[in-house]
Amino acid sequence: MLNRFIQRAPENFLTAQQMRDVMAGRRGFLASALVAASSLAAAARVQAQAVDGDPNILELPAHSKGLGQPVAARPYGLPSEWEKNLQRRESPGLTRIGGASVSFCPLQGLFGIITPSGLHFERHHQGWWDIDPAKHRLMVNGTDDAMLKRPMVFNMDELMRLPNVSRMHFIECGANTGMEWGNTAVPTVQYTHGMLSCSEFTGVPLRTLLELCGADLKRGKFILAEGADGSGMTRTISMSLVMSGEVMVAYGQNGEMLRPENGYPLRLIVPGVQGVSWVKYLRRIELGDMPYAAKDETIHYVDLQPSGLHRQYTSIQEVKSVITSPSGGQVLLDKGFHTLTGLAWSGRGKIRRVDVSSDGGRNWRPARLEGPVLSKCLTRFNADFVWDGKTAIFQSRAVDDTGQIQPTYHELRQVRASRSIYHNNAIQSWSLEESGEIKNVQT
């Protein structure tokens, strides 16, 4: 149906015709094999090839006859060879050096809600490191002795002895979809929405650490989180979030330790809040009573308003959704039944509903939310679509459990204008052409 197995790099798309030619080749082979397959060995014979063009003599493929690879040939498993087009990708030229850049998550090829750790998007301001966990330390202190009575320095073993929790949450860079404020800029969902990933994180609630250190939880209004890399990443986080118990000092990601690209051995998890506050290589937490006005919250990560003023500390990732497949760069090869699938999320809580449209937002129908539907986590949705061969414009619109509705570009630009960078949660449109090609459009 889609071009999953023959999709090239997004910079190098196949046209609808080229795609059909490739598929026709494969289908011809499958069809002739199916005709011959009528016995109990049908499953094996579907993959068998006719010898010398005689459909009655079948040659089984090597994998049905020979001895396969031994156990533990790969002590740490890898994806199939056939999946190697599914990769994190950089947007060439986006930044001057790769150490201060972004790689985007291939949302178009993923299922369910968990991002495989090796495909998690990356955003580094000063490159990534693989820090020796035996040498890593986390210091917890206050602005003065009364603010926090027992400043402490923890090593990883000490942190990992403490009571821990595991929770599934999305992380979205505040700049996700930022290139699209003015008009469409990039062709695929990987580039429009790929600064988004979702994992199960394991760690210690920050509140537990602060209590252990004798923090004054009434006077303390904000924490500062500081990373150990050269970017000087320091972020202010409100204590109201910390007191909810959701903010976590995490070492685990999807059942194993964090990946180096994602902050190994320790990072902050701030559910619902933009990615920049999820400080990686976390080395220090300070408790204070004022926002810290660090460089990444005064010069960067501010929202330009139509008046020309900037708004600071707008950190919640508001309700948003996107159809991940079919999406820009993919091709519908046949008329008939297709599944529209996508992701919805909100930094304020759970997704209540998602509606989809195939006529650019004139008519809407409810999508199916696939469980589990968790707070501040990705939610997978699916909807049926029968293609009659005519053009269509696919959209999805999410509503969260606070009643917030994802805006159209028109609505968002009314209040945010078109020259902003961060926090673009507008409804995404994909146009389906008569050729079957799908393109990024704005209506």
Ligand SMILES: Nc1nc2c(c(=O)[nH]1)N[C@H]1C(S)=C(S)[C@@H](COP(=O)(O)O)O[C@H]1N2
């Ligand atoms: N120490 C440190 N923490 C950091 C960053 C960084 O460059 N250094 N980048 C931030 C930004 S802008 C984002 S969007 C997220 C990205 O997390 P990821 O690379 O695990 O996807 O990490 C945040 N934490």
Ligand SMILES: [Mo]
């Ligand atoms: Mo970010």
